[in-house]
Amino acid sequence: MQFIIHDLEPDEFTGLFPEVAGDTVLLDKSKSIHPCLGCFGCWVKTPAACVIKDDFNRQGALYNQCERAVIISKCVYGCYSPFVKNVLDRSINYILPFFTKRNGEMHHPCRYDNRFSFNVHFYGAMQPAEQATAEKLARANAVNMDSSAVSVRFYANAQAMKGVAL
């Protein structure tokens, strides 16, 4: 199973990727999402679930069922787009609040035993420095989620992703 977080309009996504595996969960703008409140509720009030009752309430439980994560995002200043970033911000119930050491620095351990590969596709006009930052960001996120593997690819625009195997 895989989940795809993307910031394309639904019909644009379908046009670019007409064939997606049947067990794919799409996380896109058609769903209702609120920004993270920074309340730590997903750790100490309603563990493993966000206190906000919207379509992104239990991201961790979803990720626990998946072997692959795919992110498709416009590159914004070397970061994900605000929508994609919002989805990732609401995903910290996937990890535990405790600290552990990974690569000699502090990180959070995962709540679950399952690990998924982290595959990021950035598109849009970007300066070389922004692309370098985006690559670092995706790889840092993969470390924080203790991902099994990571891949990062860049495209000049969304159309250039047509036919890419996700």
Add this chain to the structure above:
Amino acid sequence: MKVAMINGSPKAQNSNSGYLLELLQARLPKDWEFTTYKPIKPSEYTLTLAEVPRRDILVISFPLYVDSLPSHLLKLLTELEAAFKANPPQKPVHVYVMINCGFFEGHQNAIAAEIVKHWAHRAGLVWGRVLMTGAGEMLGQTKNVPMGHGPNKNIHKALNSLAVSITTYESGEDICINPNFPRPLFIFMANRMWGFMIKKNGLKRKDLYTQ
């Protein structure tokens, strides 16, 4: 000098990012004009987008979220870029940033700092300086420890250095600090703290591991 203090924390109140803005403002000239902005939803952006481009200095303080900016702040920055381009300021606007993360190491904020630098460049602003600190939560819990002492020794020096750069309107090298505190003790206390917090909510420590 007119300064926009932008609090990028998603917390409604009592944020460490807001506390850092207070600590910094106390070190800046008293005759400067400071306005704090804390818009979270797009419906709250109007005043920020109208006023911030008319300021001389922007100070942006935020917590690290998934190795980068909280999404609501990122959204605000995209709108501010458009606002600056639509009405370019008549004189250079300087940007100073403070980033705090829950991890011990301040350097884990470095990617987020790059993102804001790229934003400043695209918006046509002058990059000033960034202060990156680890152990942001501990800052809020050691308010009773005088600045310059114990765990607040390094943040005191860092804020003073940043304040000098802002006061002289100059750019400078990144400031990156960890708290003046033993890392193993920090990890021990932080891991214990979550047990206290969940018990306050009527749950047990073992519930922290709920799946």
